[in-house]
Amino acid sequence: MEREVKTYVLKRSDDDAVPRKLSIDYAAALNSQQLAAVTAGEGPSLVIAGAGSGKTRTLVYRVAYLIDSGVDPSNILLLTFTRKSAQEMVQRAGELIGARSERVCGGTFHSVANLLLRRYGRSIGVEPGFTILDRGDAEDLIALVRSQLGLNEKDKRFPRKGTIMEMISKSENTLRSLEEIILDEFGHFADHIEDLSRLKTAYQSAKRQKQLLDYDDLLVMLRQLLLLDETARMTISRQFRYILVDEYQDTNRLQAEVVRKLAATHNNVMVVGDDSQSIYAFRGATFKNIMEFPQLFPGTQIYKLEENYRSTQPILNLANCIIDEAAEKYTKRLFTRKIDGPLPSLVEAAGENTQSRFIAQKILELREEGVPLSEVAVLFRSSFHSFDLEIELSRKGLPFIKRGGVKFIETAHVKDLLAHVRVIANPLDTVSWNRVLMLVEGVGPKKAHDLLAAIVKGGQPFDVLRGVSGRSGQGLKSLANTLESLSGAEARSPSEQVNQIYEYYLPILKEQYDDYPKRTRDLDHLHTIAEGYPGVNEFLADLALEPPDGSASGVDAPDRDDERLVLSTIHSAKGLEWQAVFVIWIVDGRFPSVYSFVADEDLEEERRLFYVSVTRAKRHLFLTYPINVYDKSSGMLLSKPSRFLDHVSSDLLDQVALVEEGGRGEWGRSHDPYY
């Protein structure tokens, strides 16, 4: 009889100079294209990864491979589009390689910039306690500055705060001058170029003074830091010796610049992306980044991933056909080994509600066939496109969560409450001060402005507030007391702060909104979130950088999390996949939207967006379009399917017409507002 051989494990020593045996069989887990990318050597590399080609898998294995071959995890920087996807990748790498992976630094450009600036920003005048302005706050500050400059005379048509913000943001993100942007894209405001430049300068210096950074500043300042502070630059680039960038097609010039600076000393940078899925041009992103990467980093190795593991061949045929029409791209052709599957359906509905009813019914049917709700998604161009469907789904008792659209964090009452927290954290934050003061009965723009001036000058905010007599005196005293009880002792936890402010704020909330019960629930939710944070600064920064999605509506059934279908804008669906996908409102004028008809490049972007939506589906794909819908904004009667389907041959799609049971007509449903 053979004796059983016992094994004894020899531990690895860390200073092992000889290349050690890798612990994972990479060749078995990956296809040859993926393997090549994963095991790429040092130096710049570009991975062109088609939809569903295992891009995430490749990145995860790349991280594991680097660690496996002796790289210290804390030397790896993983830049992704959302923080969630960074965490997911790190976690999956951990399953391969062990908990070591947790020391990988991962996150969005903005969140990494946030961390680095808080640590090293002092040298360029960024104090570690700075406050991050979200889009709304930034616009409020613009409005404030605008009125200070007296730029709101009524005779001239001056752009609104949102438009101004858009202009400035675009100029920052594309590294172009404001004048250029205005002449190029906002031609009708060309008369105001001088005023707008003044406004921009004033806005910038207001932020600087008050230690406020908007989203763009996070990147701008990081670039600044890398440019001006040699010591910080060396420290940072010594720390991040391997840089991985996901979704590179959606980076803008500014981000590309930051990557180049970060990698300047070692060139160990791998970017991954798909030019056909570039859908963030409105935010300054340009797929040219990915096209020009090899020029920016000479010696770039290019890898292409073309085998699709997600979808069936019929779905890919349609996808390929749509993107074939695109003007400019890296040529690649997706293929799959999943040959068989149902043809995608193109469904014509007599009106919006018919479309909704079709979807609800079909979802129930799919569930009968064994497709769980969690494997179903409904995608759309703009978030309001799902309103009618949401009602229909609730009526049928189908639970869903909605992604994209108005964020819970952006609702007025949540911003109100947070403004108080922020004032305590950064007493110079005049945007939040303004918000807080204006809530007090009897305080308007003038008094708020005066008080602010006194606070900035005089130092002791609470004394200033208590010194006021008259109509607003009582309210301001109460505000001062609340804030004072929370400041000073910095140990107050975020949840405690939220709690106290809630008590102070509740009467104001009731006064202001009739629907306050709904809103108090949001505030309860905020409190729950706050409980997860030990420190106020992390709490505030996280909230600004990675807002929890979904407003409180539609979150009615929190019990079985995986038993809900997803409603999502296409943008928010990036990188995700489902067994069954519905893309609704495939009507010319909605998708592509009328706004994109003017410029070719806008239309191209819509096409890529359509491509992204179609390639989310693993097996079942339904494209639906209502007809005879009157569009108020354009005055058009929408009745033709999207022009992106014009060149799709009819044998790639199942065309379906909906028939009412018993012959009841759609016109009978008079509650349909579009009808």
Add this chain to the structure above:
DNA sequence: TTTCGTGTGATTTTT
């Protein structure tokens, strides 16, 4: 100076 009401005008996608 604040607040409230009316009119206008524009209207996506998000860190």
Add this chain to the structure above:
DNA sequence: TCACACGAAA
């Protein structure tokens, strides 16, 4: 339909 900006009354 909604938000924003402006004008009039308290």
